[in-house]
Amino acid sequence: GxxxxxxxxxxxxxxxxxxxxxxxxxxxxxxxxxxxxxFPKQSLMLMATSNEGSKATYEQGVEKDKFLxxxxxxxxSTLTVTSAHPEDSSFYICSAGGGNSGGSSEQFFGxxxxxxxx
Amino acid sequence: xxxxxxxxxxVTLSEEAFLTINCTYTATGYPSLFWYVQYPGEGLQLxxxxxxxDDKGSNKGFEATYRKETTSFHLEKGSVQVSDSAVYFCALSxxxxxxxxxxxxxxTTLQVKP
Numbered sequence: 001g002x003x004x005x006x007x008x009x010x011x012x013x014x015x016x017x018x019x020x021x022x023x024x025x026x027x028x029x030x031x032x033x034x035x036x037x038x039f040p041k042q043s044l045m046l047m048a049t050s051n052e053g054s055k056a057t058y059e060q061g062v063e064k065d066k067f068l069x070x071x072x073x074x075x076x077s078t079l080t081v082t083s084a085h086p087e088d089s090s091f092y093i094c095s096a097g098g099g100n101s102g103g104s105s106e107q108f109f110g111x112x113x114x115x116x117x118x
Numbered sequence: 119x120x121x122x123x124x125x126x127x128x129v130t131l132s133e134e135a136f137l138t139i140n141c142t143y144t145a146t147g148y149p150s151l152f153w154y155v156q157y158p159g160e161g162l163q164l165x166x167x168x169x170x171x172d173d174k175g176s177n178k179g180f181e182a183t184y185r186k187e188t189t190s191f192h193l194e195k196g197s198v199q200v201s202d203s204a205v206y207f208c209a210l211s212x213x214x215x216x217x218x219x220x221x222x223x224x225x226t227t228l229q230v231k232p
Contacts (some may be wrong), residue, residue: 041225049218093162095220106164109163
């Protein structure tokens with residue numbers, strides 16, 4: 001399957017600072033990328049869907065001004081957690097898809113980024 | 119709205135035991151169904167999928183059949199190994215929205231003991 005990378009894999013930051021997480025599709029062009037948040041021992045919660053060259057679509061309850069998403073190219077999407085607070089500490093996972101075909105398009109997941117806000 | 123429900127874990131089995139992890143869904147239209155696996159410290163990997171009713175997805179000895187009449191997609195394996203210890207997520211992608219969004223179940227942790 002296709003390879004998706006995330007950087008960094010782990011980040012620790014102080015409260016009030018901003019953190020940028022990169023998601024790259026290494027061997028294919030991803031028209032759509034998804035950002036998820038996973039709490040310990042829980043499922044993945046979709047935060048937003050980003051399409052290359054357009055604004056991200058955020059899920060209900062996700063603050064778009066706090067979680068800034070940019071999908072500037074077909075191989076790169078970034079998530080910036082602005083003014084991070086301890087409650088933002090979580091595991092953030094991105095996935096990339098190559099297109100839609102009746103909802104059966106496969107998503108390829110990155111390895112995740114562990115964010116800890118002190 | 120669409121949703122996925124999985125059996126609660128953890129599921130603890132001895133090596134070579136038979137595995138079933140139940141998954142049921144609620145969806146409009148004809149969703150695609152997936153099983154993803156997450157090994158400790160890693161991201162999700164697609165294990166298998168089925169895109170229409172009665173399809174059987176299979177991979178690495180795991181199988182799941184898309185049952186529209188019971189809205190289920192139970193994961194089975196005849197003989198588990200220690201290396202199968204991981205968290206398993208059932209998910210669906212709704213064809214009606216055509217956005218490719220995945221809706222996940224809560225995950226089931228499998229622990230296989232030697």
